[in-house]
Amino acid sequence: MASSSSRRSGHSRRAQFSLFTGYVAAILGAVLGLALLGLSFWQPQWAGFMRGAASDATEPAGQTTAVTRSRGQGFIDSIQGYLRAGSQNSKLQEEIEVARIKLAESEAISQENARLRALLELEQIDDKPVVVTRLISSSATSARRYAYIGAGRSDGLEVGMPVRSSRGVVGRVLEVGSSTARILLLTDSESILPVRRAKDEVIGLAQGRGDGLLNIRLVNLGINPLEVGDMLVTSGTGGYYRPGVSVGIVSEITDEGALARLVADPASADYVAVGKIWVPEAVIAADSDPGAPFEAGPESTSEEGAATQETGQ
């Protein structure tokens, strides 16, 4: 069937004119879109207030689906447990999994302690989360990986705060609305996080690859010491994250480092905790003057990481 002939302009001046104005209006729209897109590349956060308002408005729906999602997962888990050996089995397995992660984390903490003892200068930092909330929505259609959490400026959130689940790092706050906040997930390809191997001092950068895996690039080139199954934790450089929080497990060795799977898949997390920025001074220093000499070694790379996460959009 041909499309209705009334829509073909033919010899009618009026119809030709309206078709022409249609094209003009649509092309103007496209040009405006191009201009706004350019602005978004230049100033990624400029539209944040609109996104914040939009996500604040849809927050109730997001909260509802988040509750349904976690309940649904619990339901499926218990069915699976019953089919195997009763629902207890699945619970115990989950506990063991968490315990394994905790064990690796504690290895990292003892390593950290040894280093701090060597430094002698100890400082107590308040480690209580700013807020505990749910993940309410995500960019499920875009190639970028963002999520929204159900807490915002009114809960004391600020841009840059680290977000973690009970298992490990989830991401970092990117934009703050009044009751929601937009976070950059670890799996996004613009997210770079300084990591180290839990059991020793092998350091590297974990960058999202765009397909759910993390690409680990080692800072010190040479023989690749990583092995499949190694646990990676945050190194604390860059100043955003507390050192020793689990990030990923090495699943494949590559030329420049490794590929790692996430430890804390945000999709399966019920609640996430937003913490304070670990060393705000380091973040400010890294943001304000990237060219300034910033002590030795890993910091120079973490500056790059921090800066990329900041502007990553």
Next chain:
Amino acid sequence: MAKRSSRMRSDSYSRESMRDYSPTLAYTIPYLLILLGSILPSLAFSSAMPFLPPFGFVLLIAWRIIRPGLLPMWIGLPLGAFDDLFSGQPFGSGILLWSIAMITIEFVEARWPWRGFWQDWAIYASAISTYLILALAVSGTFPTMHHLVAIAPQLLLSLLLYPIIARMVAVFDKLRLKRFKVIS
């Protein structure tokens, strides 16, 4: 007897007299569906890769194909801007790509007006695949092979969805043109 308006002539939708379309339904349903299509996928949670079809865009194209002339050509501007608020793309990418899609389909339709279900599906398929690839290109990250592999399931799902979406849009179109009793 007063002359009956052309809108009130009898057709398969109305067997009774004194019935007319509801202008509210007729003019809002397509837009409401597309706006809802922009919001819904964001409520599903995905941390690894995009897996849901871009429903807003899918519905825009479906309405455009099934009811040519209903959506004005410039509609990509407001609807695309709304989609940008939820999609995670940099603001402006939806406005640009949705506008381009509307212009391109208008252009193609003027040149090759003969259509059937399979041609519709082909137009839809090329629109969706071009959109997903261009959206990746302007997403603000450097697209790699891994990104392309990651959008493959989403693309496949979107393409296979057309018969269902077309049916759904047709059902809503029927609702849109439902006649209600009018008192005059």
